[in-house]
Amino acid sequence: MQFSPFRTVIIVLVALCGILFSLPNIFTKEQLASWPDWVPKQQAVLGLDLAGGSHLLLQVNQESIVTERLTNLRREVRALLANQNGIGNIITTDQATNSLVIELTDPSQKATAQAQLQTMQNTLSNALIGGLGVNELAFGETSDGKLTVSLTPEGIAQRMSALVAQSMEVIRNRIDELGTTEPVIQRQGDSRILVQVPGFEDSERLKNIISQTARLTFHMVYPGMSAAQAEAQGLPAGTMILPSQDGGNELIYDEVSLGGESLVDAQPSFDQQSGRPVVTFRFDTRGAITFGEITSRNVGQRFAIVLDNRVITAPVIQQPITGGSGQISGTFTPQSANDLAVLLRAGALPASLDIIEERTVDASLGADSIQAGLTAGIVAGVLVIGFMVLAYGLWGVFANISLILNITLIFAALSLLGATLTLPGIAGIVLTIGMAVDANVLIYERMREEQRSGKSPIQSIQAGFSRAWGTIIDSHLTQLIAAIVLYFLGSGPVQGFAVTLALGILTSLFTSYTVTSYLVSIWFKRVRPKVLKIQHFRFIPDGTTIPFMKISRYVIAFSIVASLASVGSAWFKGFNLGIDFVGGTAIEVQHVGGPADVGEVRTLLDGLGLGEIQVQGFGPPEDVLVRVQAQEGGDDADQIAVAQVRDALAAENYEIRRTEAVSGTVSGELAWAGTIAVIIALVAILIYIWFRFEWQFALAAVTTTTHDIIMTIGLFSLTGLEFNLSSIAAVLTLVGLSLNETVVVSDRIRENLRKHRKMPLPELIDLSINQTIVRTSLTQFTVLLALVPLVLFGGEVIRSFTIAMTFGSLVGMYSSIIINGPILINFGLKQKSDTDEPAPRSKTPDKAAV
Structure with missing residues (x-):
C-alpha cells in the first residue's frame, strides 16, 4: 500500500501518454494537420472491413516461369553446341522433370559436349545470405547415353524469390501512379505477394493494373501474307500469329525489333485528328536511335505494337520517326488509356501473377461496420461499467477507471505501432472489457475472504492484491498464448483480432493491478475505514456448500453424450464451411x-x-x-x-x-493452418500449466478445454452456423477463456491442498469450487455483458464468431466448475501429506558448515 514517488510518476506518465497517443483517433486527418508538430498525430490504421478497399493475394506462376526458362535454356544449348561448336543435336523438353534431353548425332563428341554444357552453369545469388548462391543447373546422363540439363529445385526457388522482389517494386510503382494512399504490399513466403489498398473500391481495375504483365514489344508485320493464309499454308520461318485487339489475328515476325524497356515515359492523350483517346510514349536515347533506324528501313510496311502477346495496333509506317516518340491508338476509353500509360511507366512485371485470394469491401459497408462496432462497444462498456458499480459500489468505480484507462492504452498502442484495426479487432477490444474486469473481481473477492477470516482492512487489501496476482498472471498468460498462436498462424482479420486481444491482455495486467492498487491506496489513506464494504450485489451467497462432486457423475455422463452428439453431427452432417475452407x-x-x-x-x-x-x-x-x-x-x-x-x-x-x-489452394492451406493453430495452442498451454502446477492439473485443463472445443464445434455443425476462418479465432479465444476459469479453480485447489491436509479430496474440491463460484459467476456475467452486444449489434460479418464465443464461454464456465474436479481425481491427484513438503530450513547457522 506504500507507493513511492517514482511509481506514482510512472503511473501518471503512462496514463498521460496513453491519452496523448490515443487522442488522434477521434479527429480527422484534416483537423490533425493543424496541430503542432510535436503533438502525436498517428492514428490506428483501419482495416479494409472498416475503411473499404481491396485485398489481393497474388502468386507468381511457377509453371510459366519454368516453361519460359526451359525455352530460353533450350535456345542457349542449341546455340552453344550447334552454332558455336558444330555439334549436331536433337533437344527435347521434359516438363515433368524440368529438364532438357539432348541426343547427339555423333556420340563421339559426348565429352566435348559435356564440357561445353558445364560452362553454362549459372549461380543465383541470395541477397539475404551475404551473396551466397545456388547452382541453377544440374547436368546428367540418361540410361541410354543422352545428356540432360535440369533446373535444380533450389535454383527454381531462388529465381522465384528474386522475381517476387522485382514484382513487388513494379506493383508499388503502379499503385503509386494511381494516387492511392498507404497501400500495403507485403511478401508472403517464396512466391506470394499481399496487396491491400484501403479506399480503392474498383477491384476490377485494381486487378487489371496489378496482375497484367504489361510486356511491351515492337515487331514487324510479315508482308504479303495474312494470318489466315499462314494458318492454311503453314507459318513462314521466324514468324508467329498473335490475336489483335480488334478480334482478328496478325502474322508477325517473332524477332523483337524493340522492347518496352527502352521507354522512359507514357501519357494518356487524344489524337489530334480523330479526337480518340491514345497513349503517347517516348524512348530513351538508345531506343530513339533504334526506333528511327527501324522506321527508316521499313517505310510503307506495317509495324505491330504488342502488349502481353496481343497486338494493340499495327499501323503502316508513313515516314521515318526520328524524334524518339510515338503514339499507341486503339479502342481505348480515357480510363483504359490512362491505365495503359500507368502500366508502361511502371514497367513490365518480370513474371505473370495469379490472383488466388480477393476480398473487396465497399466504403459504405465499412462505415456500417464501424457504426456496428462502436454501437456494440458502447453498449458493452455501459453495461459492464454499470454492473461493476451496482455490484461493488466505490470499488466498482476504481475498477471502471482502470478499465477506461485500459481501453485508452489499447488504442494508444494501436496508434503507436501503426497496427491495423479490423472489425474482429473491435470484437477483441470488447472482449477485453469483460476480461479486464475479471482481474479486479479476483482481487476484490480475495479481499472479502481475507476480511471474513478476521484480518484487518489493511491486511485484507494487502493479501487480496498479493494472493490474487499469481492467479491473474496464470489466467492472462493462457489467453496470451492463444493470441500469439492466432497472430502467427492467422491472416487478415484474424490477426487483427489477435493483436487487440494481446494488447488488451498486457494493458489489463498493468491497469487492473497497478492502477487499481494505486487508487485503493489513495482512498485508504484518506478514509481509513474500519470495515471494507466491498460487494453490494452477488448472484450466489457466500458460504454455499453445493455438492458438485456428488452430481459430477451425472454431469459427466451428460457431457459424454453431448460430446458424442457433437462428434456424430460433425461426422455425418458436416459443417456449413465458409469459402475460407472450401474455396x-x-x-x-x-x-x-x-x-x-x-x-x-x-x-x-x-x-x-x-x-x-x-x-x-x-x-x-x-x-x-x-x-x-x-x-x-x-x-x-x-x-x-x-x-x-x-x-x-x-x-x-x-x-x-x-x-x-x-482459391482452392489457399482454402486448403487455411484449413490446415487452422487445425495446426488449435493443436499448437493446446500443447503450449499444456506445457505452461504443467510447469506452473502439476501434471494432473495440466492434463485435466487440456481435457476440459478439449471438451469445450468439441461442444463448440458441435454447435457449428448442429445449427448450421458458417464455419470460417473467424470461427478458428473463436475456438482459440474460447481455449483461453475456458482455461481462465479452469486455472482460477485449479489455483484454489492447489492452495487448499496445502492448507487442508486431512480433508478428503472430493470435499476439498467442493470447497474450492464453492469458494470461487461467487467470483466465477460475476466474471462470467461481465463477459456475457460484453459479448451479447456483439451478437446483437456487431453485424452479420462476425455474427457466427460472436455466437460461438458466447456459447463457448458458457460451456467453459460449466466445464471448469463441474467437469475439471472429477477429471483431476481420475488422473490420480492425491492429498498432500506432511512428508511431501520439504523440511524447513533452520534459521540458525549449521555449526559444521561454520
Missing part, C-alpha cells in the same frame, strides 16, 4: 430501393452455368449473400464468375458491397 466466392449485395427478393436473385443467377449457387438473406432485408462454388477453370474462371454475377445483378439495381474470392 469459391462470397458476394454480399444490397438492393437499391427496397427489400431484396432472394428468389429473384436466385433466378437471375441460375442461368449463368456457374455450378452450385447459394443465395440467402444476410442481415437487413435489403442485403443478400451469394456464394458461388469454386470454378473448374481455376483462379481465372473464379474471376470471370464474379464478373458474371456482378453484371447479372447490376441490371436489377443490386450493388456489390463485399466480395471474397478464395
Whole structure:
C-alpha cells in the first residue's frame, strides 16, 4: 500500500501518454494537420472491413516461369553446341522433370559436349545470405547415353524469390501512379505477394493494373501474307500469329525489333485528328536511335505494337520517326488509356501473377461496420461499467477507471505501432472489457475472504492484491498464448483480432493491478475505514456448500453424450464451411430501393452455368449473400464468375458491397493452418500449466478445454452456423477463456491442498469450487455483458464468431466448475501429506558448515 514517488510518476506518465497517443483517433486527418508538430498525430490504421478497399493475394506462376526458362535454356544449348561448336543435336523438353534431353548425332563428341554444357552453369545469388548462391543447373546422363540439363529445385526457388522482389517494386510503382494512399504490399513466403489498398473500391481495375504483365514489344508485320493464309499454308520461318485487339489475328515476325524497356515515359492523350483517346510514349536515347533506324528501313510496311502477346495496333509506317516518340491508338476509353500509360511507366512485371485470394469491401459497408462496432462497444462498456458499480459500489468505480484507462492504452498502442484495426479487432477490444474486469473481481473477492477470516482492512487489501496476482498472471498468460498462436498462424482479420486481444491482455495486467492498487491506496489513506464494504450485489451467497462432486457423475455422463452428439453431427452432417475452407466466392449485395427478393436473385443467377449457387438473406432485408462454388477453370474462371454475377445483378439495381474470392489452394492451406493453430495452442498451454502446477492439473485443463472445443464445434455443425476462418479465432479465444476459469479453480485447489491436509479430496474440491463460484459467476456475467452486444449489434460479418464465443464461454464456465474436479481425481491427484513438503530450513547457522 506504500507507493513511492517514482511509481506514482510512472503511473501518471503512462496514463498521460496513453491519452496523448490515443487522442488522434477521434479527429480527422484534416483537423490533425493543424496541430503542432510535436503533438502525436498517428492514428490506428483501419482495416479494409472498416475503411473499404481491396485485398489481393497474388502468386507468381511457377509453371510459366519454368516453361519460359526451359525455352530460353533450350535456345542457349542449341546455340552453344550447334552454332558455336558444330555439334549436331536433337533437344527435347521434359516438363515433368524440368529438364532438357539432348541426343547427339555423333556420340563421339559426348565429352566435348559435356564440357561445353558445364560452362553454362549459372549461380543465383541470395541477397539475404551475404551473396551466397545456388547452382541453377544440374547436368546428367540418361540410361541410354543422352545428356540432360535440369533446373535444380533450389535454383527454381531462388529465381522465384528474386522475381517476387522485382514484382513487388513494379506493383508499388503502379499503385503509386494511381494516387492511392498507404497501400500495403507485403511478401508472403517464396512466391506470394499481399496487396491491400484501403479506399480503392474498383477491384476490377485494381486487378487489371496489378496482375497484367504489361510486356511491351515492337515487331514487324510479315508482308504479303495474312494470318489466315499462314494458318492454311503453314507459318513462314521466324514468324508467329498473335490475336489483335480488334478480334482478328496478325502474322508477325517473332524477332523483337524493340522492347518496352527502352521507354522512359507514357501519357494518356487524344489524337489530334480523330479526337480518340491514345497513349503517347517516348524512348530513351538508345531506343530513339533504334526506333528511327527501324522506321527508316521499313517505310510503307506495317509495324505491330504488342502488349502481353496481343497486338494493340499495327499501323503502316508513313515516314521515318526520328524524334524518339510515338503514339499507341486503339479502342481505348480515357480510363483504359490512362491505365495503359500507368502500366508502361511502371514497367513490365518480370513474371505473370495469379490472383488466388480477393476480398473487396465497399466504403459504405465499412462505415456500417464501424457504426456496428462502436454501437456494440458502447453498449458493452455501459453495461459492464454499470454492473461493476451496482455490484461493488466505490470499488466498482476504481475498477471502471482502470478499465477506461485500459481501453485508452489499447488504442494508444494501436496508434503507436501503426497496427491495423479490423472489425474482429473491435470484437477483441470488447472482449477485453469483460476480461479486464475479471482481474479486479479476483482481487476484490480475495479481499472479502481475507476480511471474513478476521484480518484487518489493511491486511485484507494487502493479501487480496498479493494472493490474487499469481492467479491473474496464470489466467492472462493462457489467453496470451492463444493470441500469439492466432497472430502467427492467422491472416487478415484474424490477426487483427489477435493483436487487440494481446494488447488488451498486457494493458489489463498493468491497469487492473497497478492502477487499481494505486487508487485503493489513495482512498485508504484518506478514509481509513474500519470495515471494507466491498460487494453490494452477488448472484450466489457466500458460504454455499453445493455438492458438485456428488452430481459430477451425472454431469459427466451428460457431457459424454453431448460430446458424442457433437462428434456424430460433425461426422455425418458436416459443417456449413465458409469459402475460407472450401474455396469459391462470397458476394454480399444490397438492393437499391427496397427489400431484396432472394428468389429473384436466385433466378437471375441460375442461368449463368456457374455450378452450385447459394443465395440467402444476410442481415437487413435489403442485403443478400451469394456464394458461388469454386470454378473448374481455376483462379481465372473464379474471376470471370464474379464478373458474371456482378453484371447479372447490376441490371436489377443490386450493388456489390463485399466480395471474397478464395482459391482452392489457399482454402486448403487455411484449413490446415487452422487445425495446426488449435493443436499448437493446446500443447503450449499444456506445457505452461504443467510447469506452473502439476501434471494432473495440466492434463485435466487440456481435457476440459478439449471438451469445450468439441461442444463448440458441435454447435457449428448442429445449427448450421458458417464455419470460417473467424470461427478458428473463436475456438482459440474460447481455449483461453475456458482455461481462465479452469486455472482460477485449479489455483484454489492447489492452495487448499496445502492448507487442508486431512480433508478428503472430493470435499476439498467442493470447497474450492464453492469458494470461487461467487467470483466465477460475476466474471462470467461481465463477459456475457460484453459479448451479447456483439451478437446483437456487431453485424452479420462476425455474427457466427460472436455466437460461438458466447456459447463457448458458457460451456467453459460449466466445464471448469463441474467437469475439471472429477477429471483431476481420475488422473490420480492425491492429498498432500506432511512428508511431501520439504523440511524447513533452520534459521540458525549449521555449526559444521561454520
